[in-house]
Structures are given as C-alpha cells and as structure tokens.
Amino acid sequence: MTVGIVLVSHSAALARATADVAGALSGPDVLLEPAGGTDDGGMGTSIELIRSAVTKADAGDGVLILMDMGSSVLTAKTLQADLEDADLEEDGGEPTVRLADAPFVEGAVAAAVLASTGADLEAVAQSAEQAWSMRKL
Template identity: 50%
Template sequence: MTGADSGLVGIVLVSHSAPVAEAVAELARGLAVGGPDAPMAPVAAAGGTADGGLGTSAERVLAAAREVDRGAGVALLADLGSSVLTVKALLADDELPAGSRLVDAPFLEGAVAAMVAASAGAPLSAVESAAAEAYAYRKA
C-alpha cells in the first residue's frame, strides 16, 4: 500500500484490446484528478492477450487486480463477451482478491464515474453504483 491511495477501491479495466484498456484508464485518471495532492484510486488496464493480440487473458486480469488491491475492494469493468466471462470465471473460482466485484456499467463512462467515486474515498458499493448510473447519461 502506498500512502495516498491506501484504502481506496481499486479499478481494473478489462478489454479485448490492450490499447483500448490503457486509453480508458488514462482518460479516467485525467478526469478524476482533483488536484496535485488529491488522492487517486489505483487503476490498471488488463487488455488483450499475452502475445499482444485481441482477446482476454485471465492472467492479465489477475495481475491487474492484485496490483490495484488496497484492501477496500476491486471494481472490475469489462468491455464485452469473453472479457465478462473471464471475470465471472475468476470470481467463481475465487481467484481474485477478496472484495472483487464485476461492475455492470458502460465501459468508458462507467470507468470515469468509478474512478471519480473511488478517488473520493467511496466504498465499493458506491463505486459500483456510480459506474452503473452511467447507463443513464444522456447525450441528446
């Protein structure tokens, strides 16, 4: 644990594409910044396969979840299909850190909402709710 992010909910972004997961993580970090000394929830991208292709890697998801786990829970947001199934399988097999939860939310908007809530110190249930509320964001 590091000082500024100790006890914050961690966030893992699971995508079929490593560049997509990294870009969404970067955007979420940038939009969640509350100031130079503000706490920042830990976020990790788990995208693509070990050989750099499109797909989902359980090993990458596990490594990312362990990386962001600070003891307050881990919110996992997945883009689609096999990424969702991979997270569900890891949860069913009890392989993810205690308090890990698959969050039903839009990938990009949900990631930003989760990051903002987690960085504000919200508990896992509130981080999950904030991300899920992103389904209601209207653009027109």
C-alpha cells in the same frame, strides 16, 4: 485507501486509453489498472492479465472490474469465482472483487471519480452502473 479499478478489454490499447481518461479525471489516488488483450499481445482477454491487474489495484478496499463486451465478461466472472473459491479455502487472503454491469468508458470515469472521494466498493460499482443513464443528447 481507495477502491481499485480494473478495466478489461479485448484491446490493450482501449484498456490503457480508458484508464488514462478516467485517471486524468479522478486524480492520482485511484489505482486504475488496464487488463486488455491476450498474454501474447493479441486481441482477446486473459485471465492471468486480469488477475495481475486485480492484485495491482487492490489497496484493501476492494476492486471493481469493468468489462467491454462478450468474453471479457465471462473471463472476469471466472476469475471472480476463482478468487471467491480461494478465499474460502485460505480464510480471507484474496481481494474483494465486484463486477460492474456498466458502459466501459463512462462507467470507468464515473467509478474512478467516486472512488477518489473514498467511497466504498458498492457505491463505486453503483456509480459505474448508473452511467447507463448518462445521455449525450
């Protein structure tokens, strides 16, 4: 099993493209799920799309969520709180979810590559967050 990764963007196309790039570099064993746009295909975020992506990405080792900006962070935080509340009520039925404070594309790639090695959720999250220091020049 590996840590699953959910990519939350205001744009469905950006979320899919980032999943494609990270998946190409990490290999087929990492569950990368895009959750971009609104329920009706518009620009924005949807808690239900994120919830569905978390369910698909959960293989039992936890799910890391990376967000692009603004309301995607608030929506992901709301979902995380909802899952934690449900977990307390149902004795462990919900996946462990960790949010990463990371650059979207670089963080997704770093997380996916480390997840492909079988690293745990916290290590995968730290890898994504360390992507802030990836210099280009």
